[in-house]
Amino acid sequence: MDIEGFARRALVDHSEESVQKSLQEKILEFKDINPEQASQMAQAVLDEVKYTLQIEDHPDESLKNLIRYPKSGIGMGEMGVGSRGAGDFFVHRQIAEIVKSSHTNAFINPTAQDDGGVVKAKAGADEIYITTAVDGIHSRLSEYPFLGGFHVARASMRDVCVMGSQPVALLSDLHLADDGEVAKLFDYTAGVCAVSELTGVPLVAGSTLRVGGDMVLGDRLVSAVGSVGISPHPPTARKRAEAGDVILLTEGSGGGTITTTALYHGLFDVVWETMDISFIQASEAILQAGLLPEVHAMTDVTNGGLRGDAHEISQTTGLGLAFWEDEIRNLVNPKVLEMLESLDIDHLGVSVDSLMIVAPEDVASQVEKVVSSAGVRIGRIGEVDDTGIPRLLTNHGEEELKPLFREAAYTKIKKIVGDLHPEDFEEMKQKVERSALEAIAKKDEVVARIKERHDN
Numbered sequence: 369m370d371i372e373g374f375a376r377r378a379l380v381d382h383s384e385e386s387v388q389k390s391l392q393e394k395i396l397e398f399k400d401i402n403p404e405q406a407s408q409m410a411q412a413v414l415d416e417v418k419y420t421l422q423i424e425d426h427p428d429e430s431l432k433n434l435i436r437y438p439k440s441g442i443g444m445g446e447m448g449v450g451s452r453g454a455g456d457f458f459v460h461r462q463i464a465e466i467v468k469s470s471h472t473n474a475f476i477n478p479t480a481q482d483d484g485g486v487v488k489a490k491a492g493a494d495e496i497y498i499t500t501a502v503d504g505i506h507s508r509l510s511e512y513p514f515l516g517g518f519h520v521a522r523a524s525m526r527d528v529c530v531m532g533s534q535p536v537a538l539l540s541d542l543h544l545a546d547d548g549e550v551a552k553l554f555d556y557t558a559g560v561c562a563v564s565e566l567t568g569v570p571l572v573a574g575s576t577l578r579v580g581g582d583m584v585l586g587d588r589l590v591s592a593v594g595s596v597g598i599s600p601h602p603p604t605a606r607k608r609a610e611a612g613d614v615i616l617l618t619e620g621s622g623g624g625t626i627t628t629t630a631l632y633h634g635l636f637d638v639v640w641e642t643m644d645i646s647f648i649q650a651s652e653a654i655l656q657a658g659l660l661p662e663v664h665a666m667t668d669v670t671n672g673g674l675r676g677d678a679h680e681i682s683q684t685t686g687l688g689l690a691f692w693e694d695e696i697r698n699l700v701n702p703k704v705l706e707m708l709e710s711l712d713i714d715h716l717g718v719s720v721d722s723l724m725i726v727a728p729e730d731v732a733s734q735v736e737k738v739v740s741s742a743g744v745r746i747g748r749i750g751e752v753d754d755t756g757i758p759r760l761l762t763n764h765g766e767e768e769l770k771p772l773f774r775e776a777a778y779t780k781i782k783k784i785v786g787d788l789h790p791e792d793f794e795e796m797k798q799k800v801e802r803s804a805l806e807a808i809a810k811k812d813e814v815v816a817r818i819k820e821r822h823d824n
Contacts, residue, residue, distance in 0.1 A: 375391060507522045519559075
């Protein structure tokens with residue numbers, strides 16, 4: 369419960385007295401304190417919020433612009449942000465444009481829509497490529513900290529692996545709301561450290577804070593794990609894919625998304641299917657065999673499932689991709705596939721956490737051998753061509769692989785929300801893009817002002 373957010377919204381249409389009373393009641397729902405203490409807390413929140421609102425009366429317009437943020441009028445859920453579909457991809461492209469506007473140099477930056485970012489550095493006389501990636505805990509795993517920590521750590525490391533880097537360090541950022549049980553911190557960290565121990569990659573730094581400080585009541589856990597990797601070779605970025613390449617896929621048993629699906633449908637046995645590090649083992653096998661420099665691209669089948677990855681690769685390269693449906697189905701963990709089909713969930717539109725490799729024919733054959741030798745199932749699921757369109761080849765013909773507005777609905781609440789494009793999606797995109805441009809303009813103005821002050 370965000371009591372600051374509630375106060376800001378409620379003060380628009382209600383008297384301070386009624387808002388204070390409502391806040392007091394909400395605080396008592398969470399806190400084991402007496403009504404007088406709750407009343408004092410509620411009044412303190414209102415006083416602080418009212419002070420911030422006084423900025424509207426300040427004569428300095430530049431200061432007001434600094435403190436306020438440009439609004440689009442579009443909510444996160446409305447736009448599908450975080451739901452790994454068309455809306456989410458669009459917002460991430462706007463974020464990438466803001467990063468691009470800083471004119472700082474990176475070998476791979478967010479405009480490539482890749483799994484991780486890469487910078488090139490010197491190590492003595494040699495050049496090395498440093499990859500970084502960060503992933504957030506699945507929002508529905510707040511009540512299952514160990515699982516949340518395990519899967520987010522694994523996801524972060526995957527993003528480094530698919531860029532062709534050797535993971536060397538993990539970082540954890542952990543936020544638990546004010547009423548959260550402290551033991552959640554330990555269970556979550558143990559989940560992260562389980563991956564650390566299994567892979568030999570140390571957890572070296574982190575931060576632990578409360579969600580929203582005193583202003584957010586409840587026990588919600590949110591967190592992120594970052595990974596750092598190094599490589600002497602250029603990254604296996606999506607933009608290196610070429611027409612004629614073979615597309616390989618390792619068996620996918622899922623991660624946070626599949627775990628969430630299992631938990632919230634009472635199919636608990638499926639959870640154990642997700643508890644492995646086969647993805648990292650496959651990446652390690654390719655690395656140790658010295659094949660990474662010859663692999664054109666690698667990615668993990670996560671954001672929006674294969675639909676999303678196919679769309680992003682095609683968008684980035686301008687190439688087409690042809691996928692064979694039967695071969696893809698064969699490389700989804702049987703128990704996971706059975707669950708998805710029983711729940712009418714599209715396995716092509718959900719994160720199954722497979723490793724997808726794009727490579728020339730001769731290299732692909734070698735990759736198949738070394739990954740299989742590491743005990744990980746792998747197979748050919750398609751090829752790259754110059755059609756410019758990602759397609760799924762089925763027994764009934766072919767269809768274009770398009771990302772849904774949101775990833776395939778894998779919980780009951782997601783099925784209610786739906787995955788169809790809103791009728792006014794184009795208008796929504798224009799508003800979102802405009803607010804991103806305003807954010808760039810604000811950044812440019814602030815940077816210029818700070819430089820001017822420094823020069824004087």
